[in-house]
Amino acid sequence: MELARRLAAFFAGVLLGFAGLASVAVWLPREAALAQQAGGDPFSTLKLQYARPTFVPRPPGDAPAPAVIALGERLFNDKALSSTGTVACASCHDPRLSFTDGERTGKGVTGKRLARHTPTLWNVAFSPFLFWDGRAMSLEDQVRFPVEHPDEMGDTLDNGLRRLSQRESYRQAFRDAFGDDRSMTAQRAAQALAAYERTLISPPTRFDRWIAGDAAALTYSEVNGFRLFNGRARCSACHTGFAFTDHNFYDIGLAGTDKGRGKEIGLAAADFAFKTPTLRELAWTAPYMHDGSLATLDDVIRHYQNGGVRRPTRSTDLPRDLKLSAQERGDLIAFLQSLSSEAAPEPSTESWVGAGRPAPPSLPSETTVVSQAGKNFSPAHVRIPAGKTLTILNDDTRTHNVRIFDPRLDFNSGAQEPRQSVTLTFPVAGTFQAFCSIHPSMRLSIEVK
Numbered sequence: 001m002e003l004a005r006r007l008a009a010f011f012a013g014v015l016l017g018f019a020g021l022a023s024v025a026v027w028l029p030r031e032a033a034l035a036q037q038a039g040g041d042p043f044s045t046l047k048l049q050y051a052r053p054t055f056v057p058r059p060p061g062d063a064p065a066p067a068v069i070a071l072g073e074r075l076f077n078d079k080a081l082s083s084t085g086t087v088a089c090a091s092c093h094d095p096r097l098s099f100t101d102g103e104r105t106g107k108g109v110t111g112k113r114l115a116r117h118t119p120t121l122w123n124v125a126f127s128p129f130l131f132w133d134g135r136a137m138s139l140e141d142q143v144r145f146p147v148e149h150p151d152e153m154g155d156t157l158d159n160g161l162r163r164l165s166q167r168e169s170y171r172q173a174f175r176d177a178f179g180d181d182r183s184m185t186a187q188r189a190a191q192a193l194a195a196y197e198r199t200l201i202s203p204p205t206r207f208d209r210w211i212a213g214d215a216a217a218l219t220y221s222e223v224n225g226f227r228l229f230n231g232r233a234r235c236s237a238c239h240t241g242f243a244f245t246d247h248n249f250y251d252i253g254l255a256g257t258d259k260g261r262g263k264e265i266g267l268a269a270a271d272f273a274f275k276t277p278t279l280r281e282l283a284w285t286a287p288y289m290h291d292g293s294l295a296t297l298d299d300v301i302r303h304y305q306n307g308g309v310r311r312p313t314r315s316t317d318l319p320r321d322l323k324l325s326a327q328e329r330g331d332l333i334a335f336l337q338s339l340s341s342e343a344a345p346e347p348s349t350e351s352w353v354g355a356g357r358p359a360p361p362s363l364p365s366e367t368t369v370v371s372q373a374g375k376n377f378s379p380a381h382v383r384i385p386a387g388k389t390l391t392i393l394n395d396d397t398r399t400h401n402v403r404i405f406d407p408r409l410d411f412n413s414g415a416q417e418p419r420q421s422v423t424l425t426f427p428v429a430g431t432f433q434a435f436c437s438i439h440p441s442m443r444l445s446i447e448v449k
């Protein structure tokens, strides 16, 4: 029985080809030993963390019709939305360059260099806040920023749409998308652009085959890179999940005067913090960082080894005195490269892209005290009686900033240092959403009865 299984595995291995087998043979003994200790795949728990998603988050309501997405793609590529008729979204977020421009910092209608590097748009659907400093709260809201920025597109969405409405083909496209041509409004254009952007999911790569169980999909060096990434190098403290980002804001010690998230939310504790970017398709998106200051992945790893500028805001989640041999640095880079497509990537065509399904609601806990340890509200869903006070205790090692944006309650805790607690009373019954504006992956849902 056991022998038969082994033989079957051996012949399956032969079928995978000699190159694949050779790489398996190199690392299998050690992995196998570990696997025996753990009673299975030594990476099985970690792998779950990086599994591909099964739905794309989107606003409530029906999934957007294909005509809405098609209109969004057309608008994205249309230079007529800029004041000079020379710059489209795609001029900076070029689909042939993984939705970047390949520049340290890009240029728009005035030809003036922009203050920050153009980020890729891969997997933006999963990001609760947009821009390096998170100043836009949804993809729909984000659209007006580049259109109105004097150095980007230099106009307003209303003006752009007025120009487009002179073309019958656009009026038809809006009718196809929204069922009538009552109006070509800025709101509908933003809706269509956002719907298109939510389809920009990076395609599966070799890494995803490995996660799905094909042990031969990665080499020994790449697997070792993955081990370092999740272990000693501490990269996964911030780069986690299928897109390799927690969407939180951190100061990673890059030199410069741009205060990023701190300036945006008026909180010195978040100075020099920028949004964790996705690590998918890095081979196609150089240069790196909010200022485009690092040209290669080798430069990036060296930055994390050197530790960058030491200042009070520098994140404690960063590795301390990271020592890596040349071999280990190579392994880490090899692993990062397994997250990139081998040919210029196209958006994923997996069946769940564009379909959309909301996350199932969790059951609320009846408690009035919430912990923040490990960058998590715990529990993340509570129910409290009206008139009771909710206490949110910072038993974490990081500074947090509890916010509620709600017409019924606008709450800002200010800098909430470790061991400080925040107390909240709610004016009316209903459901309220709280989050940390430095670590917006922290979400708390409060039902007041």
Ligand code: HEC
Pocket: 076, 087, 088, 089, 090, 091, 092, 093, 106, 107, 108, 109, 114, 116, 117, 118, 119, 120, 121, 124, 127, 129, 130, 131, 132, 133, 139, 142, 143, 146, 147, 151, 152, 153, 193, 197
């Ligand atoms: C002139 C170049 C340029 C043009 C044109 C441009 N962008 Fe951008 N885009 C940028 C830069 C630079 C940033 C980062 C700015 C920042 O974070 O402060 C950015 C950021 C973004 C982001 C945030 C991504 C993230 O991960 O947070 C989105 C989404 C986006 N742009 C979509 C668009 C859309 C849609 C258009 C067209 C309506 C557009 N951009 C036009 C340069 C441009």
Ligand code: HEC
Pocket: 229, 233, 234, 235, 236, 237, 238, 239, 249, 250, 251, 252, 254, 273, 274, 275, 276, 277, 278, 279, 282, 285, 287, 288, 289, 290, 291, 297, 300, 301, 304, 315, 317, 318, 319, 332
């Ligand atoms: C404390 C959280 C944190 C840790 C730990 C961390 N990163 Fe990052 N990473 C970030 C943030 C935030 C940025 C963007 C910083 C900026 O532009 O100012 C970033 C940027 C990057 C980029 C550039 C991506 C791009 O498109 O510009 C790469 C590559 C990267 N990190 C890889 C790694 C690796 C490899 C490790 C482990 C050695 C690591 N990171 C550890 C938060 C982190």
